[in-house]
Amino acid sequence: xxxxxxxxxxxxxxxxxxxxxxxxxxxxxxxxxxxxxxxxxxxxxxxxxxxxxxxxxxxxxxxxxxxxxxxxxxxxxxxxxxxxxxxxxxxxxxxxxxxxxxxxxxxxxxxxxxxxxxxxxxxxxxxxxxxxxxxxxxxxxxxxxxxxxxxxxxxxxxxxxxxxxxxxxxxxxxxxxxxxxxxxxxxxxxxxxxxxxxxxxxxxxxxxxxxxxxxxxxxxxxxxxxxxxxxxxxxxxxxxxxxxxxxxxxxxxxxxxxxxxxxxxxxxxxxxxxxxxxxxxxx
Ligand code: SAM
Numbered sequence: 640x641x642x643x644x645x646x647x648x649x650x651x652x653x654x655x656x657x658x659x660x661x662x663x664x665x666x667x668x669x670x671x672x673x674x675x676x677x678x679x680x681x682x683x684x685x686x687x688x689x690x691x692x693x694x695x696x697x698x699x700x701x702x703x704x705x706x707x708x709x710x711x712x713x714x715x716x717x718x719x720x721x722x723x724x725x726x727x728x729x730x731x732x733x734x735x736x737x738x739x740x741x742x743x744x745x746x747x748x749x750x751x752x753x754x755x756x757x758x759x760x761x762x763x764x765x766x767x768x769x770x771x772x773x774x775x776x777x778x779x780x781x782x783x784x785x786x787x788x789x790x791x792x793x794x795x796x797x798x799x800x801x802x803x804x805x806x807x808x809x810x811x812x813x814x815x816x817x818x819x820x821x822x823x824x825x826x827x828x829x830x831x832x833x834x835x836x837x838x839x840x841x842x843x844x845x846x847x848x849x850x851x852x853x854x855x856x857x858x859x860x861x862x863x864x865x866x867x868x869x870x871x872x873x874x875x876x877x878x879x880x881x882x883x884x885x886x887x888x889x890x891x892x893x894x895x896x897x898x899x900x901x902x903x904x905x906x907x908x909x910x911x912x913x914x915x916x917x918x919x920x921x922x
Pocket of ligand 1 (some may be wrong): 762
């Protein structure tokens with residue numbers, strides 16, 4: 640079996656297959672032997688779990704997941720990688736590679752088909768160019784998964800794990816907080832990758848909530864309100880929330896009634912403030 644975190648092994652596999660990294664696909668492969676075992680340990684509660692991986696690369700994390708889980712299904716967009724993965728993961732009979740774009744696949748259908756009867760987690764060293772859309776998709780599609788353990792750029796981790804109502808919060812923070820409990824697990828420096836990116840990373844865990852704040856019914860509509868308001872995050876909410884059904888009069892009266900200062904900014908509102916405003920005006 641290959642030591643897939645050994646830089647010389649990786650280089651020789653890549654060379655043998657004439658593989659060159661694609662910057663456009665966010666290809667920075669892990670070469671630190673400690674990172675993937677730690678991610679796999681954090682993601683997989685017990686050996687009965689199924690794991691959906693996004694972007695296996697040459698399989699360094701996949702191998703660690705396969706050692707600890709019942710079954711691993713890994714979605715890879717780059718068609719040059721499955722033949723390499725067939726070689727690097729040939730000792731494992733519980734891994735399946737699915738070719739495709741994670742943003743386009745029907746993940747609910749995939750999970751139901753591939754992990755029937757199993758509890759499922761998602762684990763990935765995400766391609767950073769699509770961090771937010773991938774995380775939003777994983778959350779908004781209400782997938783039958785227990786947790787999402789992913790490596791993201793450090794700055795993205797700060798935003799994803801920020802508290803709603805603080806300066807670090809963005810629209811994605813509100814979504815994460817609504818669907819999950821977010822925590823930072825550990826820091827990973829840029830030197831842990833080949834090629835080394837210009838930024839450091841952090842592994843985070845999103846534990847999906849069984850109970851969610853407020854009864855917001857149409858989640859897509861709620862998040863449209865949140866995303867629209869965050870495009871004017873430096874303005875007061877009398878300005879940033881004044882669109883669609885929210886006229887100045889309705890908005891002002893609702894804020895007064897809810898005891899929310901008209902001069903507040905969207906980033907200062909709590910989850911309850913946001914769901915209250917939504918339910919009163921936008922629902
Ligand atoms: N898991 C490997 C590791 O940790 O060394 C590779 C991680 S690399 C940061 C991201 C991987 O995601 C690459 O293999 C890349 O080809 C793949 N990828 C990029 N965009 C993708 C997409 N839209 N859907 C699925 N995989 C994608």
